[in-house]
């Protein structure tokens with residue numbers, strides 16, 4: 001049976017950033033990916049926003065890794081010419097109730113350590129974005145957008161150059177601790193299986209990360225690792241030249257999402273979304289009947305928007321630990337030695353801001369493995 005030192009399950013942005021960071025210090029790293037290339041699931045179906053870190057419980061993993069991660073990401077992008085833009089972001093309120101809510105977001109952001117936030121009145125907002133109409137708001141200068149595919153391609157290429165082996169079309173199908181190593185059994189598309197040994201395993205399997213934890217013998221209900229799927233749909237503005245919007249524009253966040261926002265993308269397009277709907281099975285079908293709801297939500301702060309401006313775009317699915325009626329749940333970034341699984345690191349519930357946080361998550365994994 002073949003042996004390796006570290007196995008990473010999943011080649012999304014999280015698994016790739018971990019492979020990139022660890023490959024600078026370790027030899028013998030294998031990445032298993034069930035699809036035929038990297039980044040075909042959550043990491044290619046998101047808003048591509050570099051978040052400032054406004055929304056999360058202070059001191060949570062989400063807050064810490066977002067704030068550290070955005071700094072690392074901006075540094076990496078400018079050093080290696082990965083496409084990004086610090087667009088900055090406006091969070092806007094259209095009525096008194098929303099003003100109270102965005103004030104809370106502003107002060108929460110400050111508590112989390114986000115710098116340079118500034119309240120704006122309706123005149124300030126009009127000056128920055130003449131087509132946006134709002135009563136009140138604030139600006140977040142650290143927010144931006146990134147070409148997530150270029151980022152993933154950078155991690156993949158660098159990790160490969162550093163000796164990481166990528167095994168595509170290879171699904172981790174079984175996992176067992178054998179006292180001194182893990183026995184990992186993988187399945188290929190035609191159903192063939194083979195096994196190898198690994199000293200450490202990092203579970204970065206996105207929407208399947210709870211199932212991979214279960215495969216290792218963890219009771220995912222006892223430890224609250226079971227994921228819920230939450231669909232996020234996008235509509236695109238068919239003729240983006242009709243509008244001249246250069247900032248990210250967000251309404252108030254809700255309990256389960258950041259609200260349907262306007263994202264200017266790096267290609268000059270304008271996307272609206274995502275919305276948030278819990279689903280029992282993963283599917284990427286857009287419900288065109290929801291177009292009216294998108295239109296109504298965004299028209300409140302973009303009055304010149306017309307229903308015909310919207311065309312269906314993509315869909316992403318969030319891996320949420322939080323059930324629909326629950327409040328904030330943090331990322332699980334957990335070394336499982338106390339469950340009898342030394343060298344096994346679980347990354348579960350890595351929803352937004354996981355793209356922003358990917359390098360900070362990789363730093364934590366590196367530290368955990370060093371201590372292990």
Ligand SMILES: Cc1cc2nc3c(=O)[nH]c(=O)nc-3n(C[C@H](O)[C@H](O)[C@H](O)COP(=O)(O)OP(=O)(O)OC[C@H]3O[C@@H](n4cnc5c(N)ncnc54)[C@H](O)[C@@H]3O)c2cc1C
Pocket residue numbers: 009010011012013014015016032033034035038039040041042043044045046047048049050051170171172173204205206207208209212231232233274315316317318319350351352353354355356357
């Ligand atoms: C609608 C939406 C909008 C978002 N917007 C933002 C945003 O603007 N900014 C931000 O910072 N974050 C955002 N996020 C969050 C961000 O996209 C995710 O946190 C991040 O992409 C998660 O990456 P990942 O590598 O964990 O998951 P994935 O990209 O899904 O990668 C996991 C990989 O594991 C593979 N895999 C699964 N099971 C197995 C197995 N058994 N064997 C082998 N391989 C396996 C999968 O095929 C997949 O390629 C958004 C998410 C969604 C859904």
